[in-house]
Amino acid sequence: MAEFDRQLREHGSSIHVHRRHWYSLRIDYFLLALLILLMATGAFVLYSASGQQIMYLKRQLVFMGVGLVGMLVVAQIQPRFLERWAFLLYGAGLALLIAVIFFGVGAKGAQRWLSLGGFRFQPSELMKIAVPLMVSSYLGARILPPRFGAVVISVAMIAIPAVLVGMQPDLGTALLIFAAGGFVLFLAGLRKRYLFGAVLGALLAAPLFWFYLLRDYQKLRIMTLLDPQSDKLGAGWNIIQSTTAIGAGGFSGKGWFAGTQSQLDFLPESHTD
Known part of the structure; x- marks a missing residue:
């Protein structure tokens, strides 16, 4: 024992x-x-x-x-280290986004990449991390919940890189950057009146955004998402085939190498769709 x-x-x-x-x-x-x-x-x-x-x-x-x-x-990496270097990371990301405008590599109608020594990368990916780090570092050194001036500066920190990314154009990443920074603002205790103002402003700006800022292919993607059947053999093809694959496989799937939509090439990009 x-x-x-x-x-x-x-x-x-x-x-x-x-x-x-x-x-x-x-x-x-x-x-x-x-x-x-x-x-x-x-x-x-x-x-x-x-x-x-x-x-x-x-x-x-x-x-x-x-x-x-x-x-x-x-x-x-210690959190204090990230806080200390957030400004440098944010500044470097902005510089790279500006460099994309002048020296960027284009592909499929978009100019989103930089090429260094044969290696291509998207500076916008860096901003997904740099923006929330910068906003949290800035707000962490100030009174919470954030006052009006701090909110305005934080929104500017978020909007500048988001606009630069949207110009590439890359609407999806721009929205992700805006959401990442906005979530930090929300967690910092953003007052309800500011939240209400942001929602109201977004609703009022939506028509302007749709008619003057969105490109035709971006509008088509949104409309196709809402109604893929409107263009079954064109823009809606991927969505229809993807949902068909999910419906056919169910929760457990159809089996190893047995997916009809992928194995029979109904999905144009089966490894991602």
Whole structure:
């Protein structure tokens, strides 16, 4: 009995040391295990949906590996460090967005990329992180809930990069940047009257946005989303085939390499759709 108690204590001690090791890395090992399981499931599904094209699987595995390493590195960064460097990150992101206007690489009617040494990247992706960091750093040094002046400056911090991204044009990313910064404002305790004013302003600006700012293909995407049947063989094709694939597979799917919409090439981009 004494030997059993000793072994139980040693086992408990080893578990405690194991947990401390993960906590020292600022990683929740349970969430990490779930993340790896989700990534593995995604890789298997991608390989099946792409018609066994190994190229897509290899690329996805590389992205997953880089993402995991990046997660481990970022997890070691202290919040104070991020707060201190938020302005520099934001400024660098703005400079890169301006550089896209003059030196950007175009593709499919959009100029969103910069090319450095054969490597292409989108500066707008950086702003998805830089904008909420900058707004939170700015508001964190001020009285909360934010007063009118702080709200105006915060909105300007959000709107400038969002407008630059929208000019590329990349409406989806511009809206994500605006939402990311706006969510920080909301969490900072934005007063209800400011929230009401923002909603009212958005409603009043919607007609102007639709008739003068949105391009024809952007309007078509919105209309197709609302009614894909209006253009079954054109703009609505992907949505119809995607929903058909989901309906045919149900909750459990049709099986390994058995998806009719993907295997029979009904989906133009089966590895993403």
